[in-house]
Amino acid sequence: MSRPIVIAAGGTGGHFFPAEAVATVLAERGHDLVLMTDARHGRRDTGLFRDLPQYVLDGAGVAGKGLGGKVRGVLALLRGIGEARRVLKSLDAAAVVGFGGYPSIPPLTASRFLPSAKRPRMVIHEGNAVLGQANAFLARFSPLIATSYATVARLPQHAQTTLTGMPVRAGIEALFGNTYAVPEERINLLVWGGSLGARVFSEVVPQALAALPEELRKRLKVTQQIKADDLDRVRAIYTDAGIEVEAAPFFTDVPACLRDAHLVIGRAGGSSVAELTMSGRPSILVPLPIAASDEQGANGQALVDAGAAWMIRQPDFTPTALTALLTDLFSQPEKLENAAKAAHFCARPHAAAKVADLIESALRP
Ligand SMILES: CC(=O)N[C@H]1[C@@H](OP(=O)(O)OP(=O)(O)OC[C@H]2O[C@@H](n3ccc(=O)[nH]c3=O)[C@H](O)[C@@H]2O)O[C@H](CO)[C@@H](O)[C@@H]1O
Structure with a gap:
């Protein structure tokens, strides 16, 4: 094996899919790859990662409950850094690439504790319009930072950034350039809540749709991500309202x-958000209210400012408000069409290749 590139990633789909997209490009370009993740997220046995060497390190989030939890968290992190340092040294890694989230902290921090001749190049990717907590910590070590938005809040003043966009899976990249057909008879509505789903959509959307005039309800086909224990209840609301539904937890x-x-x-x-722009689809966004730095609000605002989406904050996301907005949009489909065009305009295709280019540029002497 030549000096490998270490992919440091784990966590929810949103964090992991970009890592997989970049790793796929790097593998196609002939690089040897290794995955480092953490014990909380465990091994990855899907797609490309199934066949890669993997190291599952200690070092979950430091935000444990109470003083005892915090102390345990810090100790786990220190153990993770120690393990990562040993592994990086023995692999003689050429670069360590982080994709945000706690799993990226031990490998990238450990790389700073290697002698300079052995020290891998350090690259981080930020997928949001606000620098995440893990990346903000790692930014102190002056890595190259690949960004997904033209403006990223909380970037340190002297950060070396390159705007690459957010890497998406190949099937989604293939949607770039597809056209948007204005709904004429049938209206297809996709409702999803992120990689873990979101119960608020099961509470608000069925009620809002059931309150639409019958003429609209008959035209609707809803495809909705619904948590398993809510499936029967929500399906029944749609059936009673005469709305066709396809529902699944994922x-x-x-x-x-x-x-x-x-x-x-x-x-x-x-x-x-990256997938909405790549496919050029208009959206109504309800940012996760508990997200650490309101990064979802910032991501959503970028689309709203571009005319590509409408945003409703969760406290205002009521059935009445949603019924009113949907009635307006469905009765003036040109608004949807304009938003679709604006969404497509925000897309940054080939992001995985651009991140891979940045990593390769870091490898050059
Ligand atoms: C990249 C990133 O930092 N993402 C965010 C998110 O990740 P989270 O993983 O929740 O959400 P993302 O929107 O980033 O990603 C969701 C992913 O799940 C996929 N999907 C969704 C539904 C489904 O049925 N099938 C499916 O495959 C989507 O296509 C998408 O690729 O969690 C945090 C809070 O916990 C946020 O604040 C983060 O900003």
Whole structure:
């Protein structure tokens, strides 16, 4: 094995899909790769990662409950850094690439504790319009930073940034350039809540749709991500309202869901927003209210400012407010069409290749 590139990633789909997209490009370009993740998230046995060497390190989040939890968290992190340092040294890694989140902290921090001749180059990718907590910590070590938005809040003043966009899975990248067909008879609505789903959409959306005039309800086909224990209850509301529904706790064929959608209702996580722009789909965004730095609000605002989306903050996301907005949009489909065009205009295609280019540039002497 030549000097490998270490991919430091873990966590929810939103954090992991970009890592997988970049790793795929690097593998195609002939680089040897290694995955480092943490014990909380465990091994990855899907896609490309199934066949990669993997190191599952200690070092979950430091935000444990109470003083005892915090102390345990810090000790786990220190153990993770120690393990990562040993592994990086023995691998003689050429670069360590982080994709945000706690799993990226031990490998990238450890790389700073290697002698300069052995020290791998350090690159981090930020998928949101606000620098995440883990990346903000790692930014102190002056890595190269790949960004997904033209403006990223909380970037240190002297950060070396390159605007690459947010890497998406190949099937979603393939949607770039597809056209948006204004709903004429059928209206396809996609409702999703991020990689873990979001109960608020099961509480608000069915009620809002059931209150639409019958003429609109008959035209609707809803494809909705619904948590398993809510499926029967929510399906029944749609059936009673005469609305066709396809529901599942998780959709694997996201490209098909996006391709068919005339409008998407969802959260504003980094990957979701990138996928909306790549497919050129208009959306109503309800940012996750508990997100650490309101990064979802910032991601969503970028689309709203571009005319590509409408945003409703969760406290205002009521059935009445949603019914009113949907009635307006469905009765003036040109608004949807304009938002679709604006969304497409925000897309940054080939982001995985651009991140890979940046990593390769860091490898050059
Ligand atoms: C990249 C990133 O930092 N993402 C955010 C998010 O990640 P989170 O993973 O929740 O959300 P993202 O929008 O980033 O990603 C969701 C991913 O799940 C996929 N999907 C969703 C539904 C489904 O049925 N099938 C499916 O495959 C989407 O296509 C997308 O690729 O969590 C945090 C809070 O916990 C946010 O504040 C983060 O900003």
